Amino acid sequence: MSNSSRSAIQQGHSVLIRLPNGDVKQIKVDKNITAAIPKFGSFYCNDLIGQPYGLTYEIVGKNLKLLPPKGLQEVEDTDATNELINDCQIVQPLTVDEIRALKQSGVHSSDIIQKQIDNHANFALKTEYSKEKYKKRKEAKYSKIFTTIEPTLLNVCEYWFVKDQVRIRDIRSDTLSQMLNLANIHPGGKYLLVDDASGLVAAGILDRLGGEGRLLAICDTESPPAFHVLQQMNFEPHITKTLASLNWATALETHNPIVPPSELAAGEVRSERQKSRLKKRKAINDVLENTRQELFAGEFDGLVIASEYEPFSIIERLFPYVAGSAPIVVHSPYVQILSDLQTRLRSLPQYLCPSVTEGWLRKYQILPGRTHPMMAMSGSGGFILHTLKIHENPEREVPPVSSEYQPDAPPQELLDESVGTSENAMVVDETVS
Numbered sequence: 001m002s003n004s005s006r007s008a009i010q011q012g013h014s015v016l017i018r019l020p021n022g023d024v025k026q027i028k029v030d031k032n033i034t035a036a037i038p039k040f041g042s043f044y045c046n047d048l049i050g051q052p053y054g055l056t057y058e059i060v061g062k063n064l065k066l067l068p069p070k071g072l073q074e075v076e077d078t079d080a081t082n083e084l085i086n087d088c089q090i091v092q093p094l095t096v097d098e099i100r101a102l103k104q105s106g107v108h109s110s111d112i113i114q115k116q117i118d119n120h121a122n123f124a125l126k127t128e129y130s131k132e133k134y135k136k137r138k139e140a141k142y143s144k145i146f147t148t149i150e151p152t153l154l155n156v157c158e159y160w161f162v163k164d165q166v167r168i169r170d171i172r173s174d175t176l177s178q179m180l181n182l183a184n185i186h187p188g189g190k191y192l193l194v195d196d197a198s199g200l201v202a203a204g205i206l207d208r209l210g211g212e213g214r215l216l217a218i219c220d221t222e223s224p225p226a227f228h229v230l231q232q233m234n235f236e237p238h239i240t241k242t243l244a245s246l247n248w249a250t251a252l253e254t255h256n257p258i259v260p261p262s263e264l265a266a267g268e269v270r271s272e273r274q275k276s277r278l279k280k281r282k283a284i285n286d287v288l289e290n291t292r293q294e295l296f297a298g299e300f301d302g303l304v305i306a307s308e309y310e311p312f313s314i315i316e317r318l319f320p321y322v323a324g325s326a327p328i329v330v331h332s333p334y335v336q337i338l339s340d341l342q343t344r345l346r347s348l349p350q351y352l353c354p355s356v357t358e359g360w361l362r363k364y365q366i367l368p369g370r371t372h373p374m375m376a377m378s379g380s381g382g383f384i385l386h387t388l389k390i391h392e393n394p395e396r397e398v399p400p401v402s403s404e405y406q407p408d409a410p411p412q413e414l415l416d417e418s419v420g421t422s423e424n425a426m427v428v429d430e431t432v433s
Helices: 096-104 109-119 128-142 153-164 173-182 200-209 228-232 272-297 311-321 335-346 412-432
Strands: 014-018 024-028 034-037 041-044 056-060 063-067 145-149 190-195 214-219 243-247 302-306 327-332 351-358 383-389
Touching (some): 014 153, 024 034, 041 056, 041 063, 096 109, 109 128, 153 173, 153 228, 173 200, 173 327, 190 200, 190 311, 200 214, 200 228, 200 302, 214 272, 243 272, 327 335, 335 351, 335 383
Parallel strands (some): 190 214, 190 302, 214 243, 302 327
Antiparallel strands (some): 014 024, 014 145, 056 145, 351 383
């Protein structure tokens, strides 16, 4: 699926790393720089360049030590229970100052954890599951181990949903996949987009286009929109070149954009620097005009909206540029907005079957003997409205309807046969009586 996937970490890549406590952080990998993780540690990024994603490292000083993959171990349960355990301060004689002194003296985290286990008065009374949980909690607290994660669309979406879901307008990974499927995003397609979700929807569309097709984003800034999520996807230039943008003013056919002059008389050009600047201006002006003409030509294969503005006004504005039978997909964190939109679209004949759906997602912990749904889960990933544009052909011929139209009468043979049958039935009835 992902055109952004890489077999190895390259210079300039944005990399996600998972810490022992489950938190995911983002770092920028470049040569001869040090990456610092607050309250965790720092290391040289040179040790990551050229390495495949998914490996686990331990920070040793400023260097990284590659750790072998950890296998899945079966936990044999026993008859032990936790009901007789009294968790108080005296069960762990090691104090905070003693643990800090051990860390400053350079003692390895595994030795600190083992020392805590050896001094724990009630550790032997715990069940095997409780022992595993205890070890994981201590590893998350003391160990300096992390795993690199490839910034695919799924991983980036989950990273932002946990970090700041308001910034991506509550778009969860399953909701994003439904939006892309309902909009029929495929390579070679041409799509309109209004994205106020930090570029998450734009990243999903570009990922599926794979460098083949066109994505035109309508924004409210004169410069290209700052899609922060795109910077994490590590897209190649041939994928991002399919993205273009216009603001709401330049998307108007009646608007005459004010652009800086790009042509001067031959005698007014005084230096090569001024000539180069004029040439650059002309290239920018040409791109703007070509993008406008591309929009006005219409016949886009779909319209996707994830905006803070009122959705009906956006659809009404961009509706003429959408091709017939093309999908229109709108996302909102609030069901009432889409419910009102659905009511308005149902009364208009050019929209086919507008429907509102909500995704539902539950994650599971998959471990031997401990497989169960996660205790905490997100309440909602937002709501989606989906409809199709009905394109009326003005050149189609409508057959005339006559006021004297009558259905064809049945053949005379059928009438005679039915009459004969009824007469026979009468004779039979008389004979019986």
